[in-house]
Amino acid sequence: xxxxxxVIIGGGEAANYVFHSLTSKAASGYQIIGLLDDCSDxxxxxxxxxxxxxxxxxxxxxxxxxxxxxAIPSLEHTKRKRILDTCISLQIETQVxxxxxxxxxxxxxxxxxxxxxxxxxxxxxxxxxxxxxxRMVKHKTILVTGAxxxxxxxxxxxxMRGNPEKxxxxxxxxxxxxxxxxxxxxxxxxxxxxxxxxxxxxKERLTAVFEAxxxxxVYHAAAHKHVPLMEENSTEAIAxxxxxxxxxxxxxxxxxxxxxxxxxxxxxxxxxxxxGASKRIAEKIIQLFNQMSKTHFCVVRFGxxxxxxxxxxxxxxxQICNGEPVTLTHPDMERYFMTIPEASKLVxxxxxxxxxxxxxxxxxxxxxxxxxxxxxxxxLTGRKRETVPIEFxxxxxxxxxxxxxxxxxxxxPVQIFDKIFVGxxxxxxxxxxxxxMLLDNYxxxxxxERKKQLFxxxxxxxxxxxx
Numbered sequence: 193x194x195x196x197x198x199v200i201i202g203g204g205e206a207a208n209y210v211f212h213s214l215t216s217k218a219a220s221g222y223q224i225i226g227l228l229d230d231c232s233d234x235x236x237x238x239x240x241x242x243x244x245x246x247x248x249x250x251x252x253x254x255x256x257x258x259x260x261x262x263a264i265p266s267l268e269h270t271k272r273k274r275i276l277d278t279c280i281s282l283q284i285e286t287q288v289x290x291x292x293x294x295x296x297x298x299x300x301x302x303x304x305x306x307x308x309x310x311x312x313x314x315x316x317x318x319x320x321x322x323x324x325x326x327r328m329v330k331h332k333t334i335l336v337t338g339a340x341x342x343x344x345x346x347x348x349x350x351x352m353r354g355n356p357e358k359x360x361x362x363x364x365x366x367x368x369x370x371x372x373x374x375x376x377x378x379x380x381x382x383x384x385x386x387x388x389x390x391x392x393x394x395k396e397r398l399t400a401v402f403e404a405x406x407x408x409x410v411y412h413a414a415a416h417k418h419v420p421l422m423e424e425n426s427t428e429a430i431a432x433x434x435x436x437x438x439x440x441x442x443x444x445x446x447x448x449x450x451x452x453x454x455x456x457x458x459x460x461x462x463x464x465x466x467x468g469a470s471k472r473i474a475e476k477i478i479q480l481f482n483q484m485s486k487t488h489f490c491v492v493r494f495g496x497x498x499x500x501x502x503x504x505x506x507x508x509x510x511q512i513c514n515g516e517p518v519t520l521t522h523p524d525m526e527r528y529f530m531t532i533p534e535a536s537k538l539v540x541x542x543x544x545x546x547x548x549x550x551x552x553x554x555x556x557x558x559x560x561x562x563x564x565x566x567x568x569x570x571x572l573t574g575r576k577r578e579t580v581p582i583e584f585x586x587x588x589x590x591x592x593x594x595x596x597x598x599x600x601x602x603x604x605p606v607q608i609f610d611k612i613f614v615g616x617x618x619x620x621x622x623x624x625x626x627x628x629m630l631l632d633n634y635x636x637x638x639x640x641e642r643k644k645q646l647f648x649x650x651x652x653x654x655x656x657x658x659x
Contacts, residue, residue, distance in 0.1 A: 195223035196285070199257050201245065201275060202264035203227050203234025206289055210263045210304060211236055225255050245271060248278050258574070261304055262288040276572075285574025318611050320537045325354035328409075328544055335360040335407035337392055337440065338414030340368025342497060343455055346536035347411050352376055358384040360405055363414065364391050392436035395443065402447040409543065410444055412437065412454040415471065419459065420588055422467035426642050430634050433470035434477065438631060441481040441489065449487045453543045454478045456493040456551070458528060464592060469646045473627060476649075479549055480624045488548035492539045493615075495528030508566050512573055517581040518566050524593050526559040538611055551615035559594065623649070 200207050207227065214220045215237075226242035227234070228251060234241060242251045251257065260279050262272070279286040287304040334351055338344035339361035345368070348359060359376070363369040366389050373387040386405060390397045392414050415433050416422055422429040437454060444452045456475050459468035475491045482489035511518045535554065542552040563582075570580050587593065630645050637645065 196221055196259040197255065197257050198222045198224050198259040198261060199242065199248075199251060199255070200224060200227045200236065200239070201229070201248070201260060201262045202267075203229035203231060203236050203241065204264065206265055207236060207263040210261060210289070211239065222259065222261075225257060226251070245275060248275060249282065252282055252284060257284065259285045259287070262286065263304075265289045280568055280571045283571045283574065283576065286572050318534055318537050318541070320350065320353075320540060322353050324544060325351070325540060329354040329356035331357050332408040333358040333360065333405055334409050334411070335362060335401075335405070336411045336413060337362045338412075338455075339363045340365055340372050341413060342532055343536055343539070344411070344413035345372045346532045347413060347539060348372060348376060350533075350536050350540055351411075352380045352383060355380075356383060358386065358405065360386045360388050360401070360407060362388040362390050362392075362401065364389070392440055393431050395439040398439055398443045399446075402443050402449075406447060407444075407449055409451045410440065410449055410453065411539065411543070412440055412452065415455070415474075417457065417467060417471075419465050419467045419591065422470070423465055423588075426466045426639060426646070427635065429466045429470040430473075430631070430642070430646065433467070434473045434627070435631050437474040437477050438627075441477055444489075445481060445485040445487055451543055451546060452478070452481075452487050452489045453539060453546070454489075454491050455539060456491050458493065458495040460493065463647075463650060466643060466646065469650055472650055473630075473646070475551060476619045476623060477627060479551070479619050480621065480627075482549040483618075483621060488546050490542065490546040490548060491551045492542045492554065493551055494530055494535050494538070494554040497530055497532050497535050504562075505565060505569075509569055512566075512569055512575065512580055517583045519583050519585050520562060520566065521585055521587045521591060522593055523563055523584060525562045525587075526594055527562060528557070528559050530554065530557075541609060542612060545609060545612070549618070553613045553615055555611040555613065 200210060202210075207229075211224060214222050214224065224239055226240045227236050228243055228245055228248060229241060230244045232241070242255070248260070252260070260275075262275060264272075267275075276286065276288075289304060329351060334356045336344050336348050336351070336359070339348055340363040344363070348361060351359060361369055361373055361376075369387050369389060373385055376383075377385055388401055390401055392398065414436065416425075416429055441452065454474065457468070457471050459465060460471040460475055461468075463469040463472050475493075478489045478491050481487070508518055510516075538554045542550075545552070566582060567577055570577050627649060630649060634642050634645070
Protein backbone atom coordinates (compact mmCIF):
# COMPACT_ATOMS: atom_id res chain seq x y z
CA UNK A 193 0.00 0.00 0.00
CA UNK A 194 1.32 3.41 -1.00
CA UNK A 195 1.12 5.75 1.98
CA UNK A 196 -0.21 9.28 1.55
CA UNK A 197 2.50 11.79 2.37
CA UNK A 198 0.53 13.95 4.78
CA VAL A 199 0.93 17.27 6.55
CA ILE A 200 -1.21 18.17 9.57
CA ILE A 201 -2.24 21.81 9.91
CA GLY A 202 -2.34 22.56 13.61
CA GLY A 203 -0.40 21.59 16.72
CA GLY A 204 -3.01 21.83 19.47
CA GLU A 205 -5.14 19.26 21.24
CA ALA A 206 -7.25 18.58 18.14
CA ALA A 207 -4.15 17.94 16.03
CA ASN A 208 -2.77 15.62 18.72
CA TYR A 209 -6.06 13.73 18.70
CA VAL A 210 -5.89 13.36 14.92
CA PHE A 211 -2.24 12.27 15.03
CA HIS A 212 -2.78 9.58 17.65
CA SER A 213 -5.98 8.41 15.94
CA LEU A 214 -4.11 7.86 12.69
CA THR A 215 -0.89 6.39 14.10
CA SER A 216 -2.75 3.95 16.34
CA LYS A 217 -4.09 2.15 13.28
CA ALA A 218 -1.72 -0.33 11.67
CA ALA A 219 -3.05 0.37 8.19
CA SER A 220 -4.17 3.98 8.32
CA GLY A 221 -2.73 4.81 4.90
CA TYR A 222 -1.11 8.06 6.09
CA GLN A 223 2.55 8.93 6.48
CA ILE A 224 2.73 12.04 8.66
CA ILE A 225 5.63 14.14 7.30
CA GLY A 226 5.18 17.18 9.54
CA LEU A 227 2.90 19.90 10.82
CA LEU A 228 2.22 23.54 10.11
CA ASP A 229 1.31 25.97 12.88
CA ASP A 230 1.86 29.69 13.46
CA CYS A 231 3.05 28.96 17.00
CA SER A 232 6.77 28.10 16.80
CA ASP A 233 6.97 26.00 19.99
CA UNK A 234 4.20 23.48 19.28
CA UNK A 235 5.06 19.80 19.57
CA UNK A 236 3.33 16.81 18.05
CA UNK A 237 5.17 13.75 19.32
CA UNK A 238 8.38 13.66 17.22
CA UNK A 239 6.76 15.16 14.14
CA UNK A 240 8.70 18.26 12.97
CA UNK A 241 7.11 21.66 12.57
CA UNK A 242 7.70 22.63 8.93
CA UNK A 243 6.58 26.25 9.20
CA UNK A 244 3.58 28.53 9.62
CA UNK A 245 0.21 28.35 7.91
CA UNK A 246 1.28 30.70 5.14
CA UNK A 247 3.99 28.23 4.06
CA UNK A 248 1.53 25.52 3.06
CA UNK A 249 2.06 25.78 -0.70
CA UNK A 250 5.85 25.67 -0.45
CA UNK A 251 5.80 22.72 1.96
CA UNK A 252 3.40 20.75 -0.26
CA UNK A 253 5.72 21.20 -3.24
CA UNK A 254 9.03 20.71 -1.38
CA UNK A 255 7.92 17.63 0.58
CA UNK A 256 5.84 16.06 -2.21
CA UNK A 257 2.74 16.14 0.03
CA UNK A 258 -0.33 14.31 -1.31
CA UNK A 259 -2.78 14.93 1.57
CA UNK A 260 -3.56 17.83 3.92
CA UNK A 261 -5.36 17.39 7.26
CA UNK A 262 -6.77 20.67 8.63
CA ALA A 263 -6.98 20.05 12.38
CA ILE A 264 -7.75 23.48 13.87
CA PRO A 265 -11.51 23.54 14.51
CA SER A 266 -11.29 27.05 16.03
CA LEU A 267 -9.47 28.57 13.04
CA GLU A 268 -11.04 31.87 11.99
CA HIS A 269 -13.01 31.85 8.77
CA THR A 270 -10.64 33.92 6.60
CA LYS A 271 -7.60 31.77 7.42
CA ARG A 272 -9.59 28.58 6.98
CA LYS A 273 -10.81 29.68 3.57
CA ARG A 274 -7.29 30.75 2.53
CA ILE A 275 -5.94 27.31 3.35
CA LEU A 276 -8.73 25.53 1.51
CA ASP A 277 -8.34 27.79 -1.53
CA THR A 278 -4.64 26.86 -1.59
CA CYS A 279 -5.54 23.16 -1.46
CA ILE A 280 -7.94 23.65 -4.37
CA SER A 281 -5.28 25.37 -6.45
CA LEU A 282 -2.87 22.49 -5.72
CA GLN A 283 -5.60 19.90 -6.47
CA ILE A 284 -4.62 17.99 -3.36
CA GLU A 285 -6.72 15.67 -1.20
CA THR A 286 -7.93 17.62 1.80
CA GLN A 287 -9.70 16.61 5.00
CA VAL A 288 -10.87 18.80 7.85
CA UNK A 289 -12.09 18.67 11.40
CA UNK A 290 -15.56 20.21 11.79
CA UNK A 291 -15.79 23.68 13.30
CA UNK A 292 -16.14 24.05 17.05
CA UNK A 293 -19.67 25.38 16.55
CA UNK A 294 -20.74 22.15 14.83
CA UNK A 295 -18.95 19.98 17.40
CA UNK A 296 -20.55 21.78 20.35
CA UNK A 297 -23.98 21.63 18.69
CA UNK A 298 -23.41 17.89 18.22
CA UNK A 299 -23.95 18.28 14.47
CA UNK A 300 -20.54 16.67 13.87
CA UNK A 301 -18.13 14.30 15.56
CA UNK A 302 -14.49 15.06 16.40
CA UNK A 303 -13.20 13.19 13.39
CA UNK A 304 -11.64 14.07 10.06
CA UNK A 305 -14.00 14.34 7.12
CA UNK A 306 -13.57 15.15 3.43
CA UNK A 307 -13.90 18.82 2.54
CA UNK A 308 -17.25 19.65 0.99
CA UNK A 309 -18.16 22.67 -1.10
CA UNK A 310 -19.84 24.20 1.93
CA UNK A 311 -16.39 24.72 3.43
CA UNK A 312 -15.24 26.70 0.42
CA UNK A 313 -18.00 29.19 -0.29
CA UNK A 314 -18.74 30.09 3.29
CA UNK A 315 -18.39 33.84 3.49
CA UNK A 316 -18.13 36.08 6.51
CA UNK A 317 -21.54 35.40 7.90
CA UNK A 318 -24.06 37.89 9.16
CA UNK A 319 -24.05 38.02 12.95
CA UNK A 320 -27.20 38.48 14.97
CA UNK A 321 -27.39 40.84 17.92
CA UNK A 322 -28.57 38.27 20.44
CA UNK A 323 -29.40 40.93 23.02
CA UNK A 324 -32.00 42.25 20.58
CA UNK A 325 -33.21 38.72 19.91
CA UNK A 326 -33.55 38.24 23.68
CA ARG A 327 -35.62 41.42 23.97
CA MET A 328 -37.92 40.21 21.17
CA VAL A 329 -38.52 36.71 22.59
CA LYS A 330 -38.40 37.45 26.33
CA HIS A 331 -41.48 35.98 28.07
CA LYS A 332 -42.75 34.92 24.62
CA THR A 333 -43.91 31.65 23.11
CA ILE A 334 -42.33 30.91 19.73
CA LEU A 335 -43.67 28.35 17.26
CA VAL A 336 -41.55 27.01 14.37
CA THR A 337 -43.13 24.86 11.66
CA GLY A 338 -40.85 22.41 9.90
CA ALA A 339 -38.78 22.55 13.08
CA UNK A 340 -37.00 19.30 12.24
CA UNK A 341 -35.90 20.47 8.80
CA UNK A 342 -32.69 22.15 7.70
CA UNK A 343 -33.80 25.77 8.07
CA UNK A 344 -36.44 25.21 10.75
CA UNK A 345 -34.06 23.42 13.11
CA UNK A 346 -31.40 26.12 12.72
CA UNK A 347 -33.98 28.83 13.44
CA UNK A 348 -34.80 27.03 16.68
CA UNK A 349 -31.10 26.92 17.63
CA UNK A 350 -30.72 30.65 17.01
CA UNK A 351 -33.97 31.54 18.81
CA MET A 352 -32.91 29.51 21.87
CA ARG A 353 -29.91 31.79 22.31
CA GLY A 354 -32.42 34.55 23.10
CA ASN A 355 -33.99 32.46 25.92
CA PRO A 356 -37.70 32.46 25.03
CA GLU A 357 -40.20 31.32 27.64
CA LYS A 358 -41.49 28.46 25.44
CA UNK A 359 -40.54 27.03 22.06
CA UNK A 360 -42.96 24.83 20.11
CA UNK A 361 -41.26 22.45 17.70
CA UNK A 362 -43.94 21.62 15.13
CA UNK A 363 -43.33 19.13 12.36
CA UNK A 364 -44.77 16.18 10.49
CA UNK A 365 -41.79 13.84 10.84
CA UNK A 366 -41.50 12.34 14.30
CA UNK A 367 -37.81 11.35 13.99
CA UNK A 368 -36.61 14.84 13.08
CA UNK A 369 -38.73 16.49 15.79
CA UNK A 370 -37.44 13.97 18.35
CA UNK A 371 -33.84 14.74 17.36
CA UNK A 372 -34.09 18.54 17.55
CA UNK A 373 -36.07 18.33 20.81
CA UNK A 374 -33.37 16.14 22.34
CA UNK A 375 -30.55 18.38 21.07
CA UNK A 376 -32.07 21.64 22.34
CA UNK A 377 -33.13 20.10 25.66
CA UNK A 378 -29.54 19.20 26.53
CA UNK A 379 -28.16 22.66 25.69
CA UNK A 380 -31.05 24.78 27.06
CA UNK A 381 -32.74 22.84 29.87
CA UNK A 382 -34.31 25.99 31.33
CA UNK A 383 -36.53 26.73 28.28
CA UNK A 384 -39.85 24.91 28.00
CA UNK A 385 -39.76 22.84 24.82
CA UNK A 386 -42.90 21.35 23.29
CA UNK A 387 -42.41 18.72 20.56
CA UNK A 388 -45.56 18.82 18.44
CA UNK A 389 -46.26 16.29 15.71
CA UNK A 390 -48.73 17.98 13.37
CA UNK A 391 -49.50 18.38 9.69
CA UNK A 392 -50.09 21.96 8.55
CA UNK A 393 -52.72 20.60 6.14
CA UNK A 394 -54.84 19.73 9.19
CA LYS A 395 -56.41 23.01 10.30
CA GLU A 396 -58.22 21.43 13.25
CA ARG A 397 -54.94 20.12 14.65
CA LEU A 398 -53.30 23.53 14.22
CA THR A 399 -56.21 25.18 16.00
CA ALA A 400 -55.76 22.81 18.95
CA VAL A 401 -52.03 23.62 19.12
CA PHE A 402 -52.62 27.39 19.04
CA GLU A 403 -55.41 27.10 21.60
CA ALA A 404 -53.15 25.17 23.98
CA UNK A 405 -50.00 27.30 23.64
CA UNK A 406 -51.01 30.77 22.29
CA UNK A 407 -47.80 31.48 20.34
CA UNK A 408 -46.64 35.08 20.04
CA UNK A 409 -44.33 34.62 17.03
CA VAL A 410 -44.54 32.02 14.25
CA TYR A 411 -41.71 31.06 11.89
CA HIS A 412 -43.21 29.06 9.03
CA ALA A 413 -40.46 26.90 7.49
CA ALA A 414 -42.50 23.79 6.63
CA ALA A 415 -42.73 23.23 2.88
CA HIS A 416 -42.40 20.77 0.05
CA LYS A 417 -39.47 22.13 -1.95
CA HIS A 418 -38.13 19.38 -4.22
CA VAL A 419 -38.80 20.71 -7.75
CA PRO A 420 -39.02 17.48 -9.84
CA LEU A 421 -41.02 15.64 -7.16
CA MET A 422 -43.57 18.45 -6.89
CA GLU A 423 -43.85 18.59 -10.68
CA GLU A 424 -45.18 15.04 -10.50
CA ASN A 425 -47.20 15.62 -7.31
CA SER A 426 -49.02 18.91 -7.81
CA THR A 427 -51.79 18.01 -5.38
CA GLU A 428 -49.28 17.78 -2.54
CA ALA A 429 -47.49 20.96 -3.60
CA ILE A 430 -50.75 22.90 -3.41
CA ALA A 431 -51.96 21.10 -0.28
CA UNK A 432 -48.79 21.70 1.72
CA UNK A 433 -47.30 24.92 0.36
CA UNK A 434 -50.50 26.85 -0.37
CA UNK A 435 -53.33 25.30 1.68
CA UNK A 436 -51.01 24.64 4.63
CA UNK A 437 -49.86 28.26 4.60
CA UNK A 438 -53.50 29.45 4.41
CA UNK A 439 -54.38 27.26 7.39
CA UNK A 440 -51.52 28.63 9.47
CA UNK A 441 -52.23 32.24 8.52
CA UNK A 442 -55.92 31.86 9.34
CA UNK A 443 -55.25 30.27 12.72
CA UNK A 444 -52.51 32.80 13.53
CA UNK A 445 -54.92 35.62 12.76
CA UNK A 446 -57.64 34.06 14.91
CA UNK A 447 -55.30 33.73 17.89
CA UNK A 448 -53.78 37.23 17.56
CA UNK A 449 -50.21 36.14 16.88
CA UNK A 450 -47.92 39.17 16.96
CA UNK A 451 -45.57 38.22 14.10
CA UNK A 452 -45.76 35.59 11.38
CA UNK A 453 -42.68 35.00 9.18
CA UNK A 454 -42.92 32.70 6.16
CA UNK A 455 -39.83 31.22 4.49
CA UNK A 456 -39.98 31.41 0.70
CA UNK A 457 -37.69 30.67 -2.25
CA UNK A 458 -36.21 32.31 -5.31
CA UNK A 459 -38.18 29.75 -7.34
CA UNK A 460 -41.34 31.73 -6.48
CA UNK A 461 -40.07 34.57 -8.70
CA UNK A 462 -41.61 34.29 -12.19
CA UNK A 463 -42.25 30.61 -11.42
CA UNK A 464 -41.94 27.97 -14.12
CA UNK A 465 -42.49 24.95 -11.86
CA UNK A 466 -45.35 23.71 -9.69
CA UNK A 467 -43.22 24.07 -6.57
CA GLY A 468 -42.31 27.67 -7.41
CA ALA A 469 -45.91 28.55 -8.29
CA SER A 470 -47.25 27.03 -5.07
CA LYS A 471 -44.74 29.08 -3.05
CA ARG A 472 -45.65 32.25 -4.98
CA ILE A 473 -49.29 31.64 -4.06
CA ALA A 474 -48.19 31.18 -0.44
CA GLU A 475 -46.40 34.56 -0.58
CA LYS A 476 -49.60 36.17 -1.85
CA ILE A 477 -51.63 34.52 0.93
CA ILE A 478 -49.31 35.95 3.58
CA GLN A 479 -49.41 39.47 2.13
CA LEU A 480 -53.19 39.39 1.71
CA PHE A 481 -53.74 38.21 5.29
CA ASN A 482 -51.51 41.06 6.44
CA GLN A 483 -53.94 43.54 4.86
CA MET A 484 -56.83 42.40 7.05
CA SER A 485 -55.13 41.29 10.26
CA LYS A 486 -53.53 42.80 13.34
CA THR A 487 -50.79 40.18 12.99
CA HIS A 488 -47.63 41.40 11.25
CA PHE A 489 -47.28 38.94 8.38
CA CYS A 490 -44.12 38.96 6.24
CA VAL A 491 -42.16 36.77 3.81
CA VAL A 492 -38.41 36.08 3.71
CA ARG A 493 -37.18 34.86 0.32
CA PHE A 494 -33.78 33.38 -0.49
CA GLY A 495 -32.07 30.89 -2.82
CA UNK A 496 -30.38 27.55 -2.25
CA UNK A 497 -28.92 26.72 1.14
CA UNK A 498 -25.90 24.46 1.36
CA UNK A 499 -26.42 21.29 3.32
CA UNK A 500 -30.20 21.35 3.13
CA UNK A 501 -32.11 18.16 2.50
CA UNK A 502 -32.48 17.51 -1.20
CA UNK A 503 -29.50 19.72 -2.09
CA UNK A 504 -27.75 18.55 -5.25
CA UNK A 505 -24.24 19.34 -3.95
CA UNK A 506 -23.97 16.23 -1.71
CA UNK A 507 -25.11 14.18 -4.71
CA UNK A 508 -22.23 15.54 -6.79
CA UNK A 509 -19.81 14.78 -3.97
CA UNK A 510 -21.06 11.20 -3.66
CA GLN A 511 -20.83 10.65 -7.43
CA ILE A 512 -17.23 11.87 -7.48
CA CYS A 513 -16.16 9.77 -4.48
CA ASN A 514 -17.91 6.66 -5.84
CA GLY A 515 -16.25 6.96 -9.26
CA GLU A 516 -19.57 7.61 -11.00
CA PRO A 517 -20.19 10.14 -13.79
CA VAL A 518 -21.34 13.49 -12.38
CA THR A 519 -24.78 14.36 -13.76
CA LEU A 520 -25.50 18.03 -14.51
CA THR A 521 -28.48 19.33 -16.43
CA HIS A 522 -26.73 22.15 -18.36
CA PRO A 523 -23.16 23.57 -18.51
CA ASP A 524 -24.40 27.14 -17.94
CA MET A 525 -26.60 26.28 -14.94
CA GLU A 526 -26.04 28.66 -12.04
CA ARG A 527 -27.60 29.21 -8.63
CA TYR A 528 -27.44 31.46 -5.56
CA PHE A 529 -26.05 29.77 -2.46
CA MET A 530 -26.07 30.60 1.25
CA THR A 531 -25.25 28.57 4.33
CA ILE A 532 -28.03 27.36 6.63
CA PRO A 533 -26.85 29.37 9.69
CA GLU A 534 -26.62 32.63 7.75
CA ALA A 535 -30.04 32.21 6.14
CA SER A 536 -31.59 31.41 9.51
CA LYS A 537 -29.99 34.39 11.24
CA LEU A 538 -31.23 36.73 8.51
CA VAL A 539 -34.75 35.29 8.83
CA UNK A 540 -34.72 36.17 12.52
CA UNK A 541 -33.30 39.63 11.77
CA UNK A 542 -36.13 40.19 9.28
CA UNK A 543 -38.63 39.26 11.96
CA UNK A 544 -37.22 42.08 14.11
CA UNK A 545 -37.60 44.55 11.22
CA UNK A 546 -41.09 43.72 9.98
CA UNK A 547 -44.00 46.11 10.27
CA UNK A 548 -46.12 43.79 8.12
CA UNK A 549 -46.56 43.01 4.44
CA UNK A 550 -42.93 42.90 3.33
CA UNK A 551 -41.20 40.42 1.09
CA UNK A 552 -37.70 40.49 2.54
CA UNK A 553 -35.08 39.28 0.07
CA UNK A 554 -31.72 38.13 1.39
CA UNK A 555 -28.50 39.22 -0.28
CA UNK A 556 -27.20 35.93 -1.66
CA UNK A 557 -24.09 37.41 -3.24
CA UNK A 558 -23.25 36.59 -6.85
CA UNK A 559 -24.74 33.49 -8.49
CA UNK A 560 -22.33 30.56 -8.79
CA UNK A 561 -21.95 28.29 -11.81
CA UNK A 562 -22.79 24.71 -10.87
CA UNK A 563 -20.02 23.44 -13.17
CA UNK A 564 -17.52 25.41 -11.07
CA UNK A 565 -18.97 23.74 -7.96
CA UNK A 566 -18.29 20.34 -9.49
CA UNK A 567 -14.73 21.26 -10.51
CA UNK A 568 -13.90 22.46 -7.00
CA UNK A 569 -15.36 19.31 -5.47
CA UNK A 570 -13.17 17.24 -7.78
CA UNK A 571 -10.12 19.29 -6.77
CA LEU A 572 -10.83 18.79 -3.08
CA THR A 573 -10.84 15.01 -3.44
CA GLY A 574 -7.35 15.13 -4.94
CA ARG A 575 -8.55 13.83 -8.30
CA LYS A 576 -7.69 15.31 -11.68
CA ARG A 577 -10.59 17.02 -13.41
CA GLU A 578 -10.03 15.13 -16.65
CA THR A 579 -10.45 11.78 -14.86
CA VAL A 580 -14.01 12.51 -13.67
CA PRO A 581 -16.65 12.29 -16.43
CA ILE A 582 -19.45 14.87 -16.42
CA GLU A 583 -22.70 14.04 -18.18
CA PHE A 584 -25.06 16.84 -19.24
CA UNK A 585 -28.50 15.25 -18.96
CA UNK A 586 -30.68 18.15 -20.12
CA UNK A 587 -32.78 20.74 -18.33
CA UNK A 588 -35.79 19.27 -16.55
CA UNK A 589 -39.30 20.52 -17.23
CA UNK A 590 -39.78 24.04 -15.91
CA UNK A 591 -36.18 24.38 -14.70
CA UNK A 592 -34.35 27.68 -15.25
CA UNK A 593 -30.69 28.09 -16.16
CA UNK A 594 -30.51 31.22 -13.99
CA UNK A 595 -32.69 31.97 -10.96
CA UNK A 596 -33.87 35.42 -9.87
CA UNK A 597 -34.51 36.83 -6.41
CA UNK A 598 -36.83 39.73 -7.30
CA UNK A 599 -39.84 40.33 -9.45
CA UNK A 600 -39.24 43.20 -11.90
CA UNK A 601 -41.06 45.75 -9.73
CA UNK A 602 -39.88 44.64 -6.30
CA UNK A 603 -36.28 45.61 -5.64
CA UNK A 604 -35.49 48.81 -3.79
CA PRO A 605 -32.19 50.52 -4.69
CA VAL A 606 -31.09 50.62 -1.04
CA GLN A 607 -30.86 47.80 1.45
CA ILE A 608 -32.94 48.29 4.58
CA PHE A 609 -30.41 46.33 6.65
CA ASP A 610 -27.12 44.54 6.19
CA LYS A 611 -27.74 41.78 3.60
CA ILE A 612 -31.51 42.38 3.56
CA PHE A 613 -33.53 44.02 0.77
CA VAL A 614 -37.28 44.47 0.80
CA GLY A 615 -39.67 43.93 -2.07
CA UNK A 616 -42.61 46.20 -2.69
CA UNK A 617 -45.66 44.18 -3.72
CA UNK A 618 -49.26 44.67 -2.69
CA UNK A 619 -51.65 41.99 -3.98
CA UNK A 620 -55.21 43.09 -4.64
CA UNK A 621 -57.77 41.85 -2.06
CA UNK A 622 -59.80 40.27 -4.86
CA UNK A 623 -56.96 37.77 -5.36
CA UNK A 624 -57.79 36.14 -2.03
CA UNK A 625 -61.17 35.04 -3.40
CA UNK A 626 -59.62 33.40 -6.47
CA UNK A 627 -56.95 31.69 -4.37
CA UNK A 628 -59.67 30.39 -2.05
CA MET A 629 -61.54 28.97 -5.05
CA LEU A 630 -58.48 27.00 -6.14
CA LEU A 631 -57.88 25.68 -2.63
CA ASP A 632 -61.52 24.59 -2.35
CA ASN A 633 -61.50 22.69 -5.66
CA TYR A 634 -57.97 21.54 -6.58
CA UNK A 635 -58.52 17.94 -5.45
CA UNK A 636 -61.40 17.49 -7.93
CA UNK A 637 -59.43 18.86 -10.90
CA UNK A 638 -57.37 16.90 -13.41
CA UNK A 639 -53.60 17.35 -13.32
CA UNK A 640 -53.72 19.61 -16.37
CA GLU A 641 -56.60 21.71 -14.99
CA ARG A 642 -54.89 22.01 -11.62
CA LYS A 643 -51.65 23.32 -13.11
CA LYS A 644 -53.54 25.70 -15.44
CA GLN A 645 -55.41 27.26 -12.51
CA LEU A 646 -52.28 27.39 -10.35
CA PHE A 647 -50.26 29.31 -12.93
CA UNK A 648 -53.31 31.39 -13.81
CA UNK A 649 -53.26 32.76 -10.27
CA UNK A 650 -49.69 34.01 -10.84
CA UNK A 651 -51.03 36.20 -13.65
CA UNK A 652 -53.14 38.05 -11.07
CA UNK A 653 -49.96 40.09 -10.43
CA UNK A 654 -50.67 42.08 -13.59
CA UNK A 655 -54.43 41.53 -14.02
CA UNK A 656 -55.26 43.46 -10.86
CA UNK A 657 -52.75 46.25 -11.42
CA UNK A 658 -55.36 48.00 -13.56
CA UNK A 659 -58.22 47.72 -11.06
